[in-house]
Each structure stands twice: as structure tokens, then as C-alpha cells.
Amino acid sequence: MAGGLSYIVMDQFANLDLYSPIGPVLLIMVISYLVGKVFMGVFSMVFSTMLQCFIADEGMFGEFPDARFTPKSLHSWVNEYEKNPHKVQIRKNLEISERPANNAKPTAETKSPKMAEPAKIKMSAKKETPATSEMSDKKETTATSEKSNKKETTATQKKGQVCQEGNVS
Amino acid sequence: MLFWTTQFVMAVGEMLVALSVARWFFNKEHDTVGNASVFKSLSQILFYHTGTAALGSLLIALVSTIRAFFVYLEAKVSKAGNKYLEVLLKCIQVVLCCLDKAIKYLNKNAYIQCEIFSTNLCVSAREAFFLIHRNAARVGTLAVISKILVL
Numbered sequence: 001m002a003g004g005l006s007y008i009v010m011d012q013f014a015n016l017d018l019y020s021p022i023g024p025v026l027l028i029m030v031i032s033y034l035v036g037k038v039f040m041g042v043f044s045m046v047f048s049t050m051l052q053c054f055i056a057d058e059g060m061f062g063e064f065p066d067a068r069f070t071p072k073s074l075h076s077w078v079n080e081y082e083k084n085p086h087k088v089q090i091r092k093n094l095e096i097s098e099r100p101a102n103n104a105k106p107t108a109e110t111k112s113p114k115m116a117e118p119a120k121i122k123m124s125a126k127k128e129t130p131a132t133s134e135m136s137d138k139k140e141t142t143a144t145s146e147k148s149n150k151k152e153t154t155a156t157q158k159k160g161q162v163c164q165e166g167n168v169s
Numbered sequence: 170m171l172f173w174t175t176q177f178v179m180a181v182g183e184m185l186v187a188l189s190v191a192r193w194f195f196n197k198e199h200d201t202v203g204n205a206s207v208f209k210s211l212s213q214i215l216f217y218h219t220g221t222a223a224l225g226s227l228l229i230a231l232v233s234t235i236r237a238f239f240v241y242l243e244a245k246v247s248k249a250g251n252k253y254l255e256v257l258l259k260c261i262q263v264v265l266c267c268l269d270k271a272i273k274y275l276n277k278n279a280y281i282q283c284e285i286f287s288t289n290l291c292v293s294a295r296e297a298f299f300l301i302h303r304n305a306a307r308v309g310t311l312a313v314i315s316k317i318l319v320l
Contacts, residue, residue, distance in 0.1 A: 042186055045183055045190075048278070049186065049187045049190040049191060049194075049281050051308065051311055052281050052285065053194040053195070055304050055307070056300070069196070
């Protein structure tokens with residue numbers, strides 16, 4: 001994508017004395033791939049850490065729901081979902097469409113789409129109207145769930161990235 | 170030595186992310202966690218978890234050194250023109266690549282487990298392996314979905 005974009009920009013707007021814009025475009029594609037990989041590496045690390053935290057939390061405080069660190073809405077939802085997926089799926093979708101997106105508990109929103117099937121994400125994404133319309137590439141279907149993820153993780157993300165860069169340099 | 174150093178730096182970075190997220194997760198009020206927690210966790214890692222990072226990165230570094238040695242050997246053999254030996258070396262490289270990936274995956278989960286429970290590398294690797302083994306369905310589902318998201 002970045003390659004195509006940069007090709008158009010170079011072809012149309014920049015009056016450079018180049019034989020062909022393919023070389024720089026390839027360079028830009030490589031660089032953007034590397035940057036994207038680094039960014040997504042942090043993302044995946046956060047995902048797997050949160051999953052492991054959740055499972056560890058369940059292992060430690062499974063019998064004492066009040067003492068758990070996960071929000072109540074999340075773990076009760078997960079329990080219900082694992083008992084009978086289809087009933088909870090329909091009910092939850094209705095609930096999501098009823099309440100406005102801003103009031104929803106952040107962590108519950110973050111985890112619930114991840115635990116569900118992809119089909120469920122699509123359904124809820126269609127019903128929900130996104131609060132802020134910030135278009136990301138081709139991910140209309142997963143846009144809403146990803147946005148709620150992003151809101152939360154960006155804080156940690158940025159910190160992690162800053163410190164990673166600090167370590168490298 | 171070069172492999173070890175790079176892997177060590179990467180390990181510390183991974184541990185930093187893991188510890189920050191774990192700090193945020195195991196806190197009743199998520200809003201109270203500020204920017205300072207990253208620096209706290211950085212100092213905590215540098216004080217307490219450098220040994221874990223060093224051991225984990227040493228494992229990866231050993232495997233990648235062996236891989237580099239086989240690449241060198243293959244270049245020599247292809248100059249000499251021995252087809253059978255070349256194919257054999259390629260097979261060995263594939264196996265080593267698989268081993269490398271597996272160790273990296275195990276290490277990553279071991280680091281996370283180490284950050285959550287502050288256990289040492291071997292214990293946390295074993296614990297993390299059985300944790301994934303117990304919850305294989307969840308982990309698999311999440312892995313597939315996060316792959317789709319990342320794409």
C-alpha cells in the first residue's frame with residue numbers, strides 16, 4: 001500500500017530527475033514493512049501477555065470471583081459463552097447494539113471480540129456505530145473491535161516502543 | 170557473541186512490554202497506572218530479570234550460531250560440487266530453522282510467565298508450556314484472530 005501511494009506521489013507531484021521511480025518505491029516498501037513488523041511485534045506481545053494474565057488470573061482466583069483482577073463483566077461473559085456459545089452470542093449482540101459505544105466497559109469490549117468467532121465480530125461490527133470515524137486500511141469488518149483494542153493498548157504501546165528504541169540505541 | 174547481544178536486547182524489550190502489561194492488568198484501578206510504571210518495570214527488569222533474559226537469549230544464540238555454521242559449510246560444499254551433501258545440509262538447515270522458531274516461541278511465553286510470577290527461566294518455561302497446553306483451544310482461537318487483525 002505504501003509502495004503504491006508513494007509511486008503515485010512520485011509520479012504525479014514530484015518533479016524528480018529519475019529514470020524510473022521503481023527503485024525508491026521498493027526501498028519505501030521495505031522500510032514500511034520493517035516498521036509495520038516492529039509495531040505489530042509489540043501488539044502481538046501485548047495480546048499474548050494479556051491472554052496469559054487472564055488465564056493465570058482464572059487459575060488463581062477461579063473460585064473467588066470477587067477477588068479477581070479481570071472485570072466482572074468479562075469473566076462472567078466468558079463463562080457463559082463457553083457453556084453455550086449460541087445463546088450468549090445472540091443476547092450479547094443485542095446488548096451491544098442497545099448501549100452506546102462510549103459507555104461500554106473498555107476491558108470487556110477488548111477481550112470479548114477476541115474470544116468469540118470471527119463471524120461474531122462481523123455481526124457486532126455491523127450493528128455498532130463507531131464513535132469516532134477513523135478509517136484504517138481495509139479492516140471495516142474488524143474496525144470497531146480493533147479500535148477499542150487500540151484505545152487501550154496505545155498507552156502501553158507507546159511506552160513500550162519508546163523504551164524499546166531506547167534499549168536499541 | 171553478536172547473536173547473543175542482539176537477542177539479549179530483544180529479550181529485554183519483550184520483557185519490558187510484558188511486565189508493563191502485567192502491571193496494568195493486575196491492578197484494580199486501571200486508570201491509576203501512569204507512564205511511570207514503564208520506568209519502574211524497566212528498573213525492575215534490569216535488577217532482577219537480566220539473568221533470565223541472558224539465559225533465554227543464550228539458547229537462541231547457540232542455535233543461530235549452529236545455523237550460521239551450516240550456512241558457511243553449505244557454501245563450501247556447493248563450491249566443491251557435491252550434490253548429495255548439499256541436499257543433506259539443506260535438510261539439516263530446515264530442521265534447525267524449526268528448532269529456532271520453537272525455542273523463540275517457548276522463550277517468549279517463558280518471559281511472560283517470568284514477568285507475571287517472577288520465577289526463573291526453566292520453571293517459567295515449563296509452567297507456560299503447560300498453561301498453553303491446558304488452554305490450547307483459547308490460545309489457538311486467539312492466535313488465529315490476532316493473525317487476521319495484524320494482517
